[in-house]
Amino acid sequence: MSTADEIARLVEPTGGRFGEFGGQYVAETLMPAIGELEVAWRAARSDPDFWSEVDALLEDYVGRPSRLYRAARLSAEVGAQVFLKREDLNHTGAHKINNCIGQAVLARRMGKRRLIAETGAGQHGVATATVAALFALPCEIYMGAEDVVRQSLNVERMRLLGATVHPVESGTRTLKDAMNEALRDWVTNVGDTFYLIGSVAGPHPYPWMVRDLQSVIGREAMAQIYAAVGRMPDALVACVGGGSNAAGLFAPFVDDENVKLVGVEAAGDGVETGRHAATLTAGRVGVLHGSKSYVLTHEDDERMGQIAHAHSISAGLDYPGVGPEHAAWKASGRATYLARTDDQALAALERLARTEGILCALETAHAIAALDEVAASVGKDGIIIVGLSGRGDKDMVTVAQRRSTPGQVP
Amino acid sequence: MTARLREAFERAAGEKRAALVAYLTFGDPNVQTSLDVVEAVAKAGADVIELGVPYSDPSADGPSIQRAMERALDRGASLPGALDAVAELRRRGVETPIVLFGYYNPIFVMGVERFAERAHAAGIDAVLTVDLPIDEIAELATPLAAKGVAVIPLVAPTSTPARIARLAPFNAPFVYYISLTGVTGSKAAAPVDPARIQMIRDAAQAPVAVGFGIRTPADAARFAAVADGVVVGTALVDQVAGGDASGAPARVAELVAALSRALGR
Numbered sequence: 138m139s140t141a142d143e144i145a146r147l148v149e150p151t152g153g154r155f156g157e158f159g160g161q162y163v164a165e166t167l168m169p170a171i172g173e174l175e176v177a178w179r180a181a182r183s184d185p186d187f188w189s190e191v192d193a194l195l196e197d198y199v200g201r202p203s204r205l206y207r208a209a210r211l212s213a214e215v216g217a218q219v220f221l222k223r224e225d226l227n228h229t230g231a232h233k234i235n236n237c238i239g240q241a242v243l244a245r246r247m248g249k250r251r252l253i254a255e256t257g258a259g260q261h262g263v264a265t266a267t268v269a270a271l272f273a274l275p276c277e278i279y280m281g282a283e284d285v286v287r288q289s290l291n292v293e294r295m296r297l298l299g300a301t302v303h304p305v306e307s308g309t310r311t312l313k314d315a316m317n318e319a320l321r322d323w324v325t326n327v328g329d330t331f332y333l334i335g336s337v338a339g340p341h342p343y344p345w346m347v348r349d350l351q352s353v354i355g356r357e358a359m360a361q362i363y364a365a366v367g368r369m370p371d372a373l374v375a376c377v378g379g380g381s382n383a384a385g386l387f388a389p390f391v392d393d394e395n396v397k398l399v400g401v402e403a404a405g406d407g408v409e410t411g412r413h414a415a416t417l418t419a420g421r422v423g424v425l426h427g428s429k430s431y432v433l434t435h436e437d438d439e440r441m442g443q444i445a446h447a448h449s450i451s452a453g454l455d456y457p458g459v460g461p462e463h464a465a466w467k468a469s470g471r472a473t474y475l476a477r478t479d480d481q482a483l484a485a486l487e488r489l490a491r492t493e494g495i496l497c498a499l500e501t502a503h504a505i506a507a508l509d510e511v512a513a514s515v516g517k518d519g520i521i522i523v524g525l526s527g528r529g530d531k532d533m534v535t536v537a538q539r540r541s542t543p544g545q546v547p
Numbered sequence: 548m549t550a551r552l553r554e555a556f557e558r559a560a561g562e563k564r565a566a567l568v569a570y571l572t573f574g575d576p577n578v579q580t581s582l583d584v585v586e587a588v589a590k591a592g593a594d595v596i597e598l599g600v601p602y603s604d605p606s607a608d609g610p611s612i613q614r615a616m617e618r619a620l621d622r623g624a625s626l627p628g629a630l631d632a633v634a635e636l637r638r639r640g641v642e643t644p645i646v647l648f649g650y651y652n653p654i655f656v657m658g659v660e661r662f663a664e665r666a667h668a669a670g671i672d673a674v675l676t677v678d679l680p681i682d683e684i685a686e687l688a689t690p691l692a693a694k695g696v697a698v699i700p701l702v703a704p705t706s707t708p709a710r711i712a713r714l715a716p717f718n719a720p721f722v723y724y725i726s727l728t729g730v731t732g733s734k735a736a737a738p739v740d741p742a743r744i745q746m747i748r749d750a751a752q753a754p755v756a757v758g759f760g761i762r763t764p765a766d767a768a769r770f771a772a773v774a775d776g777v778v779v780g781t782a783l784v785d786q787v788a789g790g791d792a793s794g795a796p797a798r799v800a801e802l803v804a805a806l807s808r809a810l811g812r
């Protein structure tokens with residue numbers, strides 16, 4: 138089956154929404170631009186020429202398909218058959234590049250001449266700077282000033298790749314503020330600029346488009362698990378920040394109700410402490426960055442409707458919103474969402490390193506940390522595919538500091 | 548109280564001048580002083596007051612209004628506080644129509660029905676939400692209309708004729724035309740095409756106020772020649788910030804009086 142045919146089988150939003158979630162809650166100035174983007178995406182996703190260009194780049198440049206690796210020692214420890222979908226082996230070290238390749242090809246088709254993006258951990262910023270270099274497009278990246286400090290290695294990478302990095306000093310100086318600043322840039326330069334959003338968040342059509350582009354994870358995994366064991370998996374597990382690697386892994390499997398879908402959010406210091414980023418677990422419905430979905434927002438009179446600070450050791454999960462399709466999956470019960478703390482994520486990172494010789498990203502470690510619970514629900518012959526969304530190089534300073542001073546988020 | 552807002556524009560038109568719409572952030576420099584600022588602005592000749600509800604993520608605003616909102620939030624300003632403040636202003640005898648400006652999440656979290664009830668009770672005439680384009684606005688406009696509170700639609704330089712044609716059913720007391728692509732306060736306003744204003748006026752069957760980048764009495768006079776109203780925001784917010792808190796009402800009132808004179812009031 139061609140990629141366009143596979144994509145055509147994925148759920149389409151109706152009226153820009155997944156159930157009651159999604160929509161286009163943006164400034165009027167941007168409405169024509171997202172309308173134009175929606176038309177362009179609808180045309181591209183059913184166009185075999187678009188996909189042959191994207192697929193060729195994914196293969197030759199990104200190094201796809203990424204491996205589905207049977208993690209024998211980890212399987213023995215958790216008590217289930219665990220397979221790792223190795224997005225960490227992609228060029229630039231995470232799943233983010235899948236989306237960036239697709240959006241860059243689209244930007245070029247649309248005649249846009251400048252790329253902008255927000256980034257948290259810096260992985261999406263690096264992936265965007267990478268495709269900008271590849272496509273010879275000028276590129277500006279907005280990154281919260283706090284993240285610039287804790288992910289300094291990625292800032293250097295973006296600069297080497299030719300991007301301009303703007304540290305954002307407003308608000309909480311993290312990912313949400315970077316997204317505000319990117320939106321301000323877009324509203325100012327909407328004519329020639331393509332805003333390359335890094336997750337399944339933002340106004341329609343972004344959650345749909347990014348999900349489609351990341352679905353290569355799940356489409357490959359489905360073929361690979363059949364080749365390996367001849368049947369569907371019992372559960373899929375992935376970490377959820379905005380939710381793109383999880384949505385990309387889950388989307389091709391949603392029709393098969395026997396496959397459990399488990400998203401893992403960041404519980405920071407613990408959901409009960411209020412210092413967390415567990416939007417689906419502990420948030421409520423609200424409107425942020427163009428879509429209606431779950432958000433972390435205050436409800437008391439003094440701060441009613443103000444967006445709450447998110448907290449996580451992992452900059453890529455440190456976001457008070459989440460993609461609308463996840464909100465719809467939560468509402469329908471199709472997927473379940475767990476949360477794991479900073480400490481649990483660190484322990485999981487160490488466990489994966491020790492058992493499999495793989496250093497994963499702190500974001501990814503949240504998914505690993507949920508494995509014991511998921512394994513208990515599928516049993517020792519149960520098959521679990523974990524989205525190994527990224528590699529841990531960028532986090533080594535954070536991890537080293539945390540190991541020497543436990544309990545402190547650097 | 549949509550009528551009061553319509554009358555403000557009709558009165559200005561009757562006097563052959565543009566209406567002055569003055570934007571201020573509620574709670575800046577602090578809650579009490581911001582009430583005095585609004586009162587002073589009403590006395591100094593503003594035809595309409597646009598009162599901004601501070602929000603943690605003002606993604607359509609430039610640095611001046613962002614900082615004003617941060618100051619206001621630090622001082623404990625909130626959506627319920629803004630509603631109480633308007634009620635207090637009405638008790639003080641301020642009759643100037645008030646448009647509540649803001650972002651949707653605080654309203655959504657309060658609940659649109661409850662918000663509509665409270666906005667009406669407080670004496671708010673209309674609501675303008677930057678992140679509710681006409682495609683999404685029904686979920687707020689419908690409950691507000693039931694309480695006699697209007698919504699103010701925005702039109703941008705990028706808005707297509709097809710989108711502008713959809714304004715008619717809103718029966719808006721006025722339409723807000725954004726003079727430039729950008730955030731508030733970012734650059735000097737570019738000249739607007741009178742034919743475009745006329746097209747919006749015809750489509751919406753409503754007066755058109757122009758805003759973004761209008762700072763000085765001279766700017767105001769220039770835009771007054773083509774529009775039914777001019778909106779001044781960042782320049783007033785900068786006056787609030789440009790000195791000690793107790794002097795803010797006088798500083799802002801002085802600029803409003805100068806703007807008002809420039810419009811021939």
Ligand SMILES: Cc1ncc(COP(=O)(O)O)c(C=O)c1O
Binds near residue numbers: 336379382
């Ligand atoms: C390795 C890795 N995994 C996961 C995420 C979270 O994003 P999402 O939930 O969109 O997959 C990030 C974000 O920076 C990341 O770098």
